[in-house]
Amino acid sequence: MKVVVFAGGLGTRLSEETAIRPKPMVEIGGRPIIWHIMQCYAHFGLTDFIVLGGYRVEFIRQYFLNYRMHSSDFTIDMSNGEIVWTAAKGEPWRVTVLDTGPKTMTGGRMKRARDIIGNETFCLTYGDGVSDVDIGKLVAFHREGGKWATVTAVEPPGRFGVLNFTEESHEVASFREKDGRDVGFVNGGFFVCEPQVFKLLEDDSTVWEQAPMRRLVEAGQLRAYRHHGFWQSMDTLRDKQVLEDIWAAGNAPWKVWKD
Known part of the structure; x- marks a missing residue:
């Protein structure tokens, strides 16, 4: 199953960092948040x-192209340029980096990757948020529901799209942008989608969180997986500092992997 990551936005609320690099490349604990x-x-x-890159996609390309070089020990013969990797480090990952355009909206970015994603179930998330959500249980929940898409519902304060859903079926009954009166669950990303969702994507101007998600709701094709654990996006410098402090303390909840 492929994992699709939104990584092309401007990140204007984090301009102190994103003036020179895309938000997914902003570091937490010395590593880009997309790596986490x-x-x-x-x-x-x-x-x-x-x-799905866009704004300053070259930073993302360079990171993955040079990942081994920056992570490993090596010996280089300066006379002929031959390199011997003495302690090669890497990840058992396959990474496709796409330039989906600096001004393309989220739905448009997905549409541009249609052929590479293929005709299979796929995961989809934002390149600026971490969580300790159990991906295995999320995927199982999605498959059991038989819907076109599942969104992870989380409970932070702030500025995110509000989800209302039925208690028994978990089917989403409405979706709208958050306002000052709202409390409760919001869109936390960490989607699981079927290829049918591409029917809802029109062009580069399509915003995944607007018409497509509303149409999923109207068709009864969106479920919510409620996550009560840790979730934090990195929208502002304050958010970045919160994540840095958690990581520095050595107890980051999203660090579910072993070194």
Whole structure:
């Protein structure tokens, strides 16, 4: 199963960092946050990634192209350029990096990756949020439900799309943007989708969180997987510092993998 990661937005609320690099490349504990996200999926055996780049995609390309070089010990023969990797380190991952355009919206980015994603169930998430959600249980929940898409519902304060759903079936009954009156569950990303969702994506201007998700709701094709554990997005410098502090303390809840 492929894991598709949104990684092309401008990240304007984190402009102190994103003026020079895309938000998924902003580091937590010396590693880009996208690396943390990918480690979470890899822990559950999902290692085939499609990164939907856009804004400053060259930083993402360079990171993965040079990953071995920056992670490993080596000896180089300066006379001929021959390199011997003395302590090669890498990840058992397959990573596809796509340039889906700097101004393309989230749904448009998905549509551009249609052929690579293929006709199979796939995971989808944002390149700026970490969680200790059990991906194995999430995928099982999705398969049991038989719907086109499942969204992970989380309970943070703040600025996210609100989900209302039935208690028994978990089917989402409505989806809208959050306002000051709201409490409860919100869209935390960590989706699981069927290829039928591509029918809802029109062009580069399509925003996945707007018309497509509303149409999923109207068709009764969106379920919510309620996650009561840790979840944190990195929208602002304060969010980044929160994650840095948690990581530095050595008890990051999202670190489900072993070193």
